[in-house]
Amino acid sequence: MVALIVGLKWQLLRNGLRRSTPQLVGLIIAVLYGMGVLVAALSGLVALRFSLPSDVARTAITIGGSAVVLGWTILPIIAYGIDETLDPARFATFAVPRRQLVLGLLLSSLVGVPAAVTTILGLATVITWSRSVPAMSIAPVAAVVAVFTCVAMSRVTSAASFALSRHRRGKEALLLLMLLLSLGFGAATSSVMNQVSSPGLLQDLANVLGWTPLGLAWAVPADFADGAIGSGLLRLALAVVFLVAALLVWDVLLRGALENPRATDGGGSANGNKGLGWFGRMPATPTGAVAARSIIAWRRDPRYVASVVLMLLLPLGLLLPAFTGSGNVWTLAMAPAAGFMLGWSTHNDIAYDGTAFWGHVATGVSGPADRLGRLVPTAVAASVLLPVYAAISCALTGRWSAWPALFGMGGGLLLTGFGVASVMSVLKPYPVPGPGENPFGAPPGSSALTMVIQAVAGTAVFVVNLPLLFVGIGALFGHVWMGWLCLGLAVVFGSGTLAVGTRWGARIYERRAPELLADLSRIR
Amino acid sequence: MQTRGSSAALRLRGLSKSYGSTLAVDRLDLDVPRGSFFGLVGPNGAGKTTTLSMATGLLRPDAGTAHVLGHDVWSDTVRAKQLVGVLPDGLRLFDRLTGLQLICYSGLLRGMDRTVVTERAHELLEALGLAEATGTLVVDYSAGMTKKISLACALIHAPRLLVLDEPFEAVDPISATTIRQILEGYAASGGTVILSSHVMDLVQRLCDRVAIVAAGQIRAEGTLDEVRSGMTLEERFVDLVGGQTDVGEGLAWLRSSSD
Numbered sequence: 001m002v003a004l005i006v007g008l009k010w011q012l013l014r015n016g017l018r019r020s021t022p023q024l025v026g027l028i029i030a031v032l033y034g035m036g037v038l039v040a041a042l043s044g045l046v047a048l049r050f051s052l053p054s055d056v057a058r059t060a061i062t063i064g065g066s067a068v069v070l071g072w073t074i075l076p077i078i079a080y081g082i083d084e085t086l087d088p089a090r091f092a093t094f095a096v097p098r099r100q101l102v103l104g105l106l107l108s109s110l111v112g113v114p115a116a117v118t119t120i121l122g123l124a125t126v127i128t129w130s131r132s133v134p135a136m137s138i139a140p141v142a143a144v145v146a147v148f149t150c151v152a153m154s155r156v157t158s159a160a161s162f163a164l165s166r167h168r169r170g171k172e173a174l175l176l177l178m179l180l181l182s183l184g185f186g187a188a189t190s191s192v193m194n195q196v197s198s199p200g201l202l203q204d205l206a207n208v209l210g211w212t213p214l215g216l217a218w219a220v221p222a223d224f225a226d227g228a229i230g231s232g233l234l235r236l237a238l239a240v241v242f243l244v245a246a247l248l249v250w251d252v253l254l255r256g257a258l259e260n261p262r263a264t265d266g267g268g269s270a271n272g273n274k275g276l277g278w279f280g281r282m283p284a285t286p287t288g289a290v291a292a293r294s295i296i297a298w299r300r301d302p303r304y305v306a307s308v309v310l311m312l313l314l315p316l317g318l319l320l321p322a323f324t325g326s327g328n329v330w331t332l333a334m335a336p337a338a339g340f341m342l343g344w345s346t347h348n349d350i351a352y353d354g355t356a357f358w359g360h361v362a363t364g365v366s367g368p369a370d371r372l373g374r375l376v377p378t379a380v381a382a383s384v385l386l387p388v389y390a391a392i393s394c395a396l397t398g399r400w401s402a403w404p405a406l407f408g409m410g411g412g413l414l415l416t417g418f419g420v421a422s423v424m425s426v427l428k429p430y431p432v433p434g435p436g437e438n439p440f441g442a443p444p445g446s447s448a449l450t451m452v453i454q455a456v457a458g459t460a461v462f463v464v465n466l467p468l469l470f471v472g473i474g475a476l477f478g479h480v481w482m483g484w485l486c487l488g489l490a491v492v493f494g495s496g497t498l499a500v501g502t503r504w505g506a507r508i509y510e511r512r513a514p515e516l517l518a519d520l521s522r523i524r
Numbered sequence: 525m526q527t528r529g530s531s532a533a534l535r536l537r538g539l540s541k542s543y544g545s546t547l548a549v550d551r552l553d554l555d556v557p558r559g560s561f562f563g564l565v566g567p568n569g570a571g572k573t574t575t576l577s578m579a580t581g582l583l584r585p586d587a588g589t590a591h592v593l594g595h596d597v598w599s600d601t602v603r604a605k606q607l608v609g610v611l612p613d614g615l616r617l618f619d620r621l622t623g624l625q626l627i628c629y630s631g632l633l634r635g636m637d638r639t640v641v642t643e644r645a646h647e648l649l650e651a652l653g654l655a656e657a658t659g660t661l662v663v664d665y666s667a668g669m670t671k672k673i674s675l676a677c678a679l680i681h682a683p684r685l686l687v688l689d690e691p692f693e694a695v696d697p698i699s700a701t702t703i704r705q706i707l708e709g710y711a712a713s714g715g716t717v718i719l720s721s722h723v724m725d726l727v728q729r730l731c732d733r734v735a736i737v738a739a740g741q742i743r744a745e746g747t748l749d750e751v752r753s754g755m756t757l758e759e760r761f762v763d764l765v766g767g768q769t770d771v772g773e774g775l776a777w778l779r780s781s782s783d
Contacts, residue, residue, distance in 0.1 A: 275624070275659075276624065276625060276628055276638075276642065277622070277625060279625055279628050279629065279632065279638075280638075284632060284637065284638035284641075285632070285635065286632065286633050286634070286635055288632070289628075289629055289632035289633050290633070292629075293618060293621065293629055296620060296621060296625070297618075297620055300620040300661075301620050353616075353618070354616045355614075355615040355616045356615065356616040356617050356618045356619070358582055358610075358612055358615045359617070359618060359629070359630060359633065359677070360633065361581065361582050362580060362581065362582060362605065362608075362610045362612075363605065363630060363633040363634045364581070364601055364602045364605035364606070364634075365633050369633075514581065514582060514583055514584045515584065517582060517583070518583060518584075521615070
């Protein structure tokens, strides 16, 4: 049975690739990327073998290993790439004994690029520890425990978020948790980066991590190398206990998922909204209707809510350096960053409709109505956020003269982003999670395609805005008049690209709406 | 109403569509006369959904034409789409909207007046027995309710032709009766309905004209009696489509009471 489940995962991976070339390309890029990371990390691990004091190896491996475990733990919440093809709920109708299911799902998680990289790196620590015989002999055991801890933690997190996301309330809690995690993660990384210069602190960090579940297993060989066999064995035992505990927690969560497999949003979801809601407030035109529908999606659809949280979060993250005392240059980037992200965020909007897009095709909505209506929610949000962010930056840096330049850069990036997105989203929709699925998930093999399209769209927006950014940055260096020039340029240039982009996008839309619908039914 | 010299509500000529090497619809010709209640039956994978999608502008044919009341679906798109109400099968809805909002969305997208849309939407919800669920998100609807709300979306602009793909699939008998009554009323007042279904009994009871599709082509077409030619529709269907395997002595292990 266990072998069957693992085989299933392998088969799914292979069949997925057979279905489309982009996915194959995606996997190849993922493999190449993984190889790059792998080679870099491997050479690091080999180099550590020859580093003189074994302390350096201990510090590096404990901190690095802890980061890997942490990454696996939070990845299912905050990033995409962990696929749900073996969603436990799908096994609900088969009478698979749960113990075997747990084992099978655990082992099947090892099939895939990230797991392969982690396993190879884990086993490569054996090379690092080949400086001493006891360390070298315990290293493989510790590595296996560590790798399984990674996989188990990721399963626990995804099962827990699944359990939470079954209720609207839980979903909100999850998003909040994610927000805090990302903030905490950002703050932690930035302060660690600041301390790299002082190795003493890193050593302390390694010592602390070495006694937490994140680092227990990774620190075992270091103890053996230093002759502290007792402490090493204690760590190993604790690591195994933790792994077993994680598996038990997963088992409990899995039971919930299997006994109540349907993801429902729970009752009482009408929000007391008995009327037309936004359809009553927006103009009664096709454009107004598209806008109203988009606004409702941004408020009610977890996938949009998730990107709202991310979009609010990332510019706020730029505030962190100001508070950790590492200068406030980045603070100035808040409005431009927000403008860029908001403008560009709609570049895959049609994919979020999924096949529901047929409603637009069947009713024969005009291109401009579809293109412009979809921009309304982001435009409204940006009209509040950009001036406020620009003002926050000015207040924190005490440079109010920078406001026109900051707002101008933000606005320019926003409008150009809209223009580019209006064309991109009718050219090539790429796969996104369906409604009700994990908003941070992505169909397997799609991440590379996603990255390519995002890179193309992002680069296009950036390149088009180079002159504007040049003037804006000039203003930040003290030429106040350039700030006003930047604002003026943003208005003229931004509305120009917006007009060209939406008109072009509208023409493409009208020409290939049925083909878009076909694309959407294929990628779902 | 303009006739443009065509008496057919829906006229398909030489429609073809292939997916890769599979030919889903193969030079299909079909005329659905005005005012008829037309049933399109065929086995799974016969090309019913593909045909209806191409007839309503949702899927571009590789070759061939589709005319709705004389308007070419693929060149006079806007006019043709105004005349048709569509209920597709297997496509999602904007399910984060409430039932009322979803119907109104379909109307507003077609450029209708808000007051008219709202009035009609409430009437439709009432008639379809969805009044209770007016403010419920469509994602929380049952399968039958979802079909009914889709039908409401297809009806909101008072189309002259209704194209319904599997309108009775996964629908309980009570909802099915409601849908049937509404469709019969619509047809009686001069509207044209074409629907696809696997349920022969239902097609037999509802439709006055029938076409049997298999492997992307029409195998038989005409009034119900012409097509049946003395048999039941189901017998005639199996007869024409063939491919039924004789179970015979196979699956012996399944007959647990045979010992």
